[in-house]
Amino acid sequence: MAVVAAEAPGLVPARRRRPRRLELRVGIGLIAAVILACVVIPIVNTTDPNALVAAPLQPPSAQHPFGTDTVGRDVFIRVFTAGRLDLALAALGVIVPLVTGTVIGTVIGASRSRTLDVVAMRFTDGLIAFPFMIVVLLIVLILGPEAQIPPLPPGAASVLAATWLVNWTTYARLARARTHVLRQEDFIAATGLLGYSRPRIVVRHLLPSVSPTTATFAVADTLGIVALIAALPFLGAGIQPPTPEWGSIMYEGRGVLSQAWWISLSTVGVVLVLGTGVMMVVDSLISNTRRARLT
Amino acid sequence: MIAVLRILLGRVLQIVLVALFVTVGTGALVRLIPGDPARAILGSRASPEAVSALRGELGLDLPMIQQLGESVAKLFQGDLGTSFAVRGQDVLSLILPALAVTASLAAVALVFSIVSGVGVGLWLALVRRPEADLAGRLVMTVLLALPGFMAGLILLYVVSVQLKLAPAGGWAGSWPGNARYIWLPALALTIYLGSLIARAVRQAALDTIGEPFVQAARTRGVPRSRIVLRHILPNAILPVIPLVGLNAGFLVSGAVIVESVFALPGLGAKLLEAMGSRDLPVVQGIALITALSIVVFNLLADLANIAADPRLRRSH
Numbered sequence: 362m363a364v365v366a367a368e369a370p371g372l373v374p375a376r377r378r379r380p381r382r383l384e385l386r387v388g389i390g391l392i393a394a395v396i397l398a399c400v401v402i403p404i405v406n407t408t409d410p411n412a413l414v415a416a417p418l419q420p421p422s423a424q425h426p427f428g429t430d431t432v433g434r435d436v437f438i439r440v441f442t443a444g445r446l447d448l449a450l451a452a453l454g455v456i457v458p459l460v461t462g463t464v465i466g467t468v469i470g471a472s473r474s475r476t477l478d479v480v481a482m483r484f485t486d487g488l489i490a491f492p493f494m495i496v497v498l499l500i501v502l503i504l505g506p507e508a509q510i511p512p513l514p515p516g517a518a519s520v521l522a523a524t525w526l527v528n529w530t531t532y533a534r535l536a537r538a539r540t541h542v543l544r545q546e547d548f549i550a551a552t553g554l555l556g557y558s559r560p561r562i563v564v565r566h567l568l569p570s571v572s573p574t575t576a577t578f579a580v581a582d583t584l585g586i587v588a589l590i591a592a593l594p595f596l597g598a599g600i601q602p603p604t605p606e607w608g609s610i611m612y613e614g615r616g617v618l619s620q621a622w623w624i625s626l627s628t629v630g631v632v633l634v635l636g637t638g639v640m641m642v643v644d645s646l647i648s649n650t651r652r653a654r655l656t
Numbered sequence: 657m658i659a660v661l662r663i664l665l666g667r668v669l670q671i672v673l674v675a676l677f678v679t680v681g682t683g684a685l686v687r688l689i690p691g692d693p694a695r696a697i698l699g700s701r702a703s704p705e706a707v708s709a710l711r712g713e714l715g716l717d718l719p720m721i722q723q724l725g726e727s728v729a730k731l732f733q734g735d736l737g738t739s740f741a742v743r744g745q746d747v748l749s750l751i752l753p754a755l756a757v758t759a760s761l762a763a764v765a766l767v768f769s770i771v772s773g774v775g776v777g778l779w780l781a782l783v784r785r786p787e788a789d790l791a792g793r794l795v796m797t798v799l800l801a802l803p804g805f806m807a808g809l810i811l812l813y814v815v816s817v818q819l820k821l822a823p824a825g826g827w828a829g830s831w832p833g834n835a836r837y838i839w840l841p842a843l844a845l846t847i848y849l850g851s852l853i854a855r856a857v858r859q860a861a862l863d864t865i866g867e868p869f870v871q872a873a874r875t876r877g878v879p880r881s882r883i884v885l886r887h888i889l890p891n892a893i894l895p896v897i898p899l900v901g902l903n904a905g906f907l908v909s910g911a912v913i914v915e916s917v918f919a920l921p922g923l924g925a926k927l928l929e930a931m932g933s934r935d936l937p938v939v940q941g942i943a944l945i946t947a948l949s950i951v952v953f954n955l956l957a958d959l960a961n962i963a964a965d966p967r968l969r970r971s972h
Contacts, residue, residue: 490674492943492946495682498927503690584803591803592805597928633798636802
């Protein structure tokens with residue numbers, strides 16, 4: 362960067378040598394810190410997240426770093442126990458649509474049928490236009506708050522069902538667009554000339570090149586799913602209390618925000634550390650290495 | 657002109673398809689919800705005869721295909737049906753007051769986001785000190801990581817509870833009194849959308865600075881302020897329009913959640929109420945209105961984009 366700028370100070374495009382390695386490392390570090398905290402803290406600190414340990418609404422102290430909530434439970438242990446659930450749900454809510462969407466999109470993109478392409482794209486148009494919040498709320502009502510997949514707490518099933526039902530569409534569109542670009546490439550043309558079967562071309566040659574694109578989007582999407590799950594209690598849905606979950610802790614804290622900021626805002630802080638890590642990883646993955654400066 | 661017509665035609669077709677899809681989709685989903693709306697309206701003590709009479713009156717005894725067909729047929733006459741819970745009340749007239757709250761929140765947030773995003777983005781592109789640029793980028797990364805309703809919680813604590821600059825949620829019910837209540841939730845939505853716009857503007861401005869015509873203007877001795885305002889700014893704001901179009905869905909669903917944090921009587925509250933009372937036509941109406949507003953918003957963004965960028969008219 363310095364070399365170019367020194368030649369002609371002023372309005373010059375400058376190139377970075379190394380594309381944002383530091384950002385990637387810091388981002389991964391922040392995500393790892395939150396995951397590690399959620400795994401380790403409930404093991405080390407054996408306080409029951411649902412136990413009444415002190416007087417309600419105690420401000421943060423050495424004994425209870427995030428204070429206590431409206432009934433006297435320890436917010437610190439609740440937030441990190443909740444993290445296990447929220448992160449597990451976010452992972453499940455992202456990985457399944459990532460896989461199904463990538464496969465569907467690649468197959469559609471690789472197909473020679475124009476009709477299939479048009480019909481599939483119109484279908485995803487319709488699904489994408491569907492207000493996601495409303496689909497989630499409807500599915501919550503249909504399955505009922507008690508619907509349960511055994512290891513997960515009540516309420517989780519409907520959240521997952523909604524993300525699985527709707528979210529694959531974005532991945533499918535990304536994968537289709539990427540496949541169309543790849544089809545122009547020589548190596549894909551060569552597989553056709555070599556007489557490879559279409560399933561082989563899709564599985565061995567297209568999918569490996571398509572998946573980095575959709576996987577990058579999945580990293581960003583994880584944050585969106587965490588936010589969505591945490592927003593649901595504000596709309597009267599989501600994971601049912603008393604199971605610790607970020608959204609329900611924040612929702613509980615909203616009611617007493619003026620007396621006990623620590624319930625909502627310590628949770629917001631933890632999510633923010635995670636989110637900043639996610640944004641940094643995404644930025645460094647999609648970073649455009651070309652930069653210019655007006656000096 | 658041909659390009660404009662093609663885009664218009666494509667979008668109008670999309671609007672019709674989305675309307676059909678959402679009506680049939682929510683209609684089917686809504687009817688899968690356990691619980692009988694007629695029973696919910698009359699209460700648990702009503703006689704079975706009264707319940708079945710009401711079911712007939714509401715059209716609930718017809719086969720599902722026929723019910724869905726009728727709602728689609730009505731839709732094309734601009735009729736969203738009548739409410740189950742508030743008997744005889746037109747769905748559209750029930751939804752409109754809530755829609756006005758959500759729409760004004762989204763509109764104020766949009767204006768805040770564009771103004772602050774363009775200003776901050778341009779400033780970041782032009783700032784000479786590398787520390788300032790790094791700090792700016794870092795702050796925006798953090799802000800982008802903050803979901804709207806969590807930003808709302810922080811703002812509510814800092815601005816309403818600590819600084820007492822705004823009411824802690826609520827709604828006046830009439831203008832201009834609402835202005836006191838709307839700016840803080842709008843700011844909560846701006847945190848994300850404004851940062852997104854600022855980043856795009858910064859990037860576009862930096863790309864423009866590298867273009868030969870800016871170098872040429874610079875060589876001719878055009879003053880810096882004129883280069884920024886006449887050459888860089890018009891190109892830097894171009895990506896804002898499609899970006900706003902792409903985020904229409906975020907703006908609508910974000911507004912619905914932020915409303916519930918700030919206790920505004922918008923579509924979110926209306927939806928919860930309608931779901932609670934099994935008021936199927938109202939649920940369907942809200943789903944349809946939000947979906948359509950997103951598609952129409954996209955259409956407007958497309959048109960604004962063509963109006964703003966002459967190159968798009970030529971290239972097709």
